[in-house]
Amino acid sequence: AQSVTQLGSHVSVSEGALVLLRCNYSSSVPPYLFWYVQYPNQGLQLLLKYTTGATLVKGINGFEAEFKKSETSFHLTKPSAHMSDAAEYFCAVSRQWGDSSYKLIFGSGTRLLVRP
Amino acid sequence: SAVISQKPSRDICQRGTSLTIQCQVDSQVTMMFWYRQQPGQSLTLIATANQGSEATYESGFVIDKFPISRPNLTFSTLTVSNMSPEDSSIYLCSVEGELVNEQFFGPGTRLTVL
Numbered sequence: 001a002q003s004v005t006q007l008g009s010h011v012s013v014s015e016g017a018l019v020l021l022r023c024n025y026s027s028s029v030p031p032y033l034f035w036y037v038q039y040p041n042q043g044l045q046l047l048l049k050y051t052t053g054a055t056l057v058k059g060i061n062g063f064e065a066e067f068k069k070s071e072t073s074f075h076l077t078k079p080s081a082h083m084s085d086a087a088e089y090f091c092a093v094s095r096q097w098g099d100s101s102y103k104l105i106f107g108s109g110t111r112l113l114v115r116p
Numbered sequence: 117s118a119v120i121s122q123k124p125s126r127d128i129c130q131r132g133t134s135l136t137i138q139c140q141v142d143s144q145v146t147m148m149f150w151y152r153q154q155p156g157q158s159l160t161l162i163a164t165a166n167q168g169s170e171a172t173y174e175s176g177f178v179i180d181k182f183p184i185s186r187p188n189l190t191f192s193t194l195t196v197s198n199m200s201p202e203d204s205s206i207y208l209c210s211v212e213g214e215l216v217n218e219q220f221f222g223p224g225t226r227l228t229v230l
Contacts, residue, residue, distance in 0.1 A: 042223055044210075108158045109157075
């Protein structure tokens with residue numbers, strides 16, 4: 001069964017510093033992987049996704065993630081943090097359900113704090 | 117990506133009452149999903165709602181407590197019945213995207229039960 005582990009419920013960085021949010025997954029089949037962001041009092045917004053092909057995936061707002069099959073990881077990075085990046089970030093893996101349906105399994109989330 | 121709206125955006129309700137949450141999409145979609153996000157927690161799938169069929173509920177969620185309607189390809193409702201303070205959560209609907217396994221989320225409904 002698929003599952004997602006996000007290391008660190010809170011990550012704090014200084015403005016301009018590198019952002020690294022960790023996500024490891026378990027999956028018995030090639031996974032589809034996602035990062036979502038949730039700003040305060042808002043719904044979830046898709047940041048980026050990996051389905052097939054290039055393992056380095058670029059998303060919105062300067063974020064990117066690299067799918068590493070050997071490490072079963074899909075860590076999210078951004079070279080330079082901005083104050084507006086402060087939010088909750090969720091990693092998710094899709095799980096096949098039935099013949100053609102699927103479900104998203106979410107990690108526990110990581111709250112990113114950006115210090116001025 | 118689809119534009120999804122939810123009503124109400126937030127509500128404060130008394131225990132024992134029921135609240136119906138609406139989810140409207142600007143395009144036709146086959147699969148819609150309802151999630152619960154308890155305070156400080158991640159998202160938990162409540163049920164999957166396909167148009168023309170009964171909703172499929174996840175373990176721990178039952179139709180009597182969370183009845184769902186899916187009358188057409190752009191609309192769904194989730195009712196939280198006989199509410200208790202433990203039902204205080206954010207409820208989010210999502211829809212499938214054009215790409216496989218992709219979902220887009222509505223803004224959520226923040227429910228507080230007193």
